[in-house]
Amino acid sequence: GITGNPSGQENALSEKTEVRTDTKPALQPENPETTKDTAGSDNADVKVDEVDAVTTNDQNPDEELSETVKTTTGVSDLRIIISQAAENKTQFTVSTIGCAGKAEIGRVLFPTWTARNGQDDLHWYEGTRDKNGEFCITIDSKDHGYETGSYLIHTYIHGQQGEILKVVGSSYNLEESQPVISMTEIWNNCFKVSISGISNRNGVSDVVVPTWTQINGHDDLRWEKATYVGNDTWEAVINIADYKQSYDTFISHVYVTDKNGQQKYLGATTKIIDNPFVKDPLEVTAQQQENDGSKFVISTQNCSKKPGIKQVDFAVWSNRNGQDEIRWYQGVLGANGEYLASVDIENHGFETGPFIIHTYIKGNNGETISFASVNFTLAKLNPIIEYDKAVLNNTFKIRIRNVGSENGVTAIMMPTWSRSNGQDDLR
Structure with a gap:
């Protein structure tokens, strides 16, 4: 561990939160992008009726999730399907069933938030129509503070004039993964510490990777900040040039801070870097x-x-x-x-x-x-003598290139005279 590590970190990510079970749908506010989803409003200006519906996930298609539906006539057969994304464990897809072929539907909105802390992470997503005529969205936990657990999704079906035709309330449980810490190979004098599976019910606000070399303890300790790269994975870049030892055992610890401000020690990993010139002498x-x-x-x-x-x-x-x-x-x-x-x-x-x-x-x-x-x-140089053919201000220049010898050169003399009268004007 690292000296001065805050106490109680080992329990930070296991802290339980109260899960909101009220999934009663509500009517869309006037400005959904900036206004909370007012579940259970008594001031609804659209008269609706309640019907039953079922949402499923692809791991257990028969599992019934808590859901309440309010509807007007014309779209009473509409249902919502929620499924885990196959290639990204932090994403799930919400899709309508029953919108295809209904010309009266103008657009579909999906306000979504986690059960933790009410609607502090509320996002309004607008559905896109797929090739089957249904509306769907993909929700990523990175847009909700990297939280797992219960997600509440309300679906607003709008008519061509903006009127609300139906509201559906659904929930989905996004499972936690087991954290994994790994290191990449060295490239451009750097390696990466990769941390995956750290999303949790309390969310993630920061990931740091304190790193140092083994020789002389923590004398070159650096707190490297990890960045999110997608698919519940964070990476910290370790530049070998930032540390006192080029070849040593590099030690990296991982600390995760949740949205409650609690920091937890997640684990450690090491990388041994040997002097490559021992096996491959310098050329x-x-x-x-x-x-x-x-x-x-x-x-x-x-x-x-x-x-x-x-x-x-x-x-x-x-x-x-x-x-x-x-x-x-x-x-x-x-x-x-x-x-x-x-x-x-x-x-x-x-x-x-x-x-x-x-x-x-x-x-x-x-x-x-x-x-x-x-x-x-x-090699021995062959001197080259050049002179300027042009005369400027009654002066011209002579130059000699490729001057050198095995005994060196300390001076160069250029005796010069005019052709008339021999060397009477030698300089």
């Missing part, structure tokens, strides 16, 4: 740059998709006179997941010939997690 190459012979490019070859890399450093120097011109280059992460650095011999006294390259892979805590040494020989 580095270097090659002369195509468009500039005075430069060469260093590149790692097997860092892509490996976790725990915070930084890559390349130490470079020529073989002449030891490390008198050593330079450190920080690798830049390329689109292919490898680290690159461009070396210009200007930084190394314009020397060509053999170069020595040491590569250091650094982890989250600055520690070296892998090392490689390679040699590269920069």
Whole structure:
């Protein structure tokens, strides 16, 4: 567990709530989108009669659910069917039976709320007509605070002029699932903690995943927030770079806060991340740059998709006179997941010939997690002399490209004179 965890959390999600059994239907308010469904109103302006009806779910089609119906003439045979969604355990479908072929029906509304805390989560859903001519909606618990248990559904059948033809009251019990905590594989230096089946009768307002590495206890503890991704599943993204250890046992706990503000410890999971360079040693190459012979490019070859890399450093120097011109280059992460650095011999006294390259892979805590040494020989350069044919302000320029040698270059002189009278104007 985590030090400082609120007491009594283990009972937070098992707290019982009083289930409302009054499913007596009511007439639609004037502004249903913003007004509560006034069940049992004595001020109804439409005269209705009560009849019996049955709703079922697909797990037990013969099970009778509590239901009351008020109706006008013309749609007395209408019924409501409620069934659990096959591929999403947080959803169920409400559908009319008997609307097909009735031209007098204009639209159907389904105000829905959970039995907990009255109509605090009331939603008005408008039904869509399916290919069979019936009206249906899909209700998701995420729109009702992720609550399970008893849902109350009233169905309003409206005529073409907006008048109410019939009102049906139904209920449905959305079952709880067993919570499951799992972890994904590592991708882009991250892994995910996935938590499913946590919807409950008290709802869900927040899910957090405190995570830390095993070495040195809670010194890198972070409270990662999980987000809802659908189908009663929440996910927290764990970025390895946010922790002090690149390779260690990562420990994650899961806490769920319900709509009553009670937090409960749900469970824990661990992920062991090993140094991948132990089995796959670091590989580095270097090659002369195509468009500039005075430069060469260093590149790692097997860092892509490996976790725990915070930084890559390349130490470079020529073989002449030891490390008198050593330079450190920080690798830049390329689109292919490898680290690159461009070396210009200007930084190394314009020397060509053999170069020595040491590569250091650094982890989250600055520690070296892998090392490689390679040699590269920069070929002899062929200088190219150019000059400007145009004279501007009585001046023209001479330039020399691809300058370098195995002994380096400290200066370049360009003695110049005019053709007439020999070198009498040599400079």
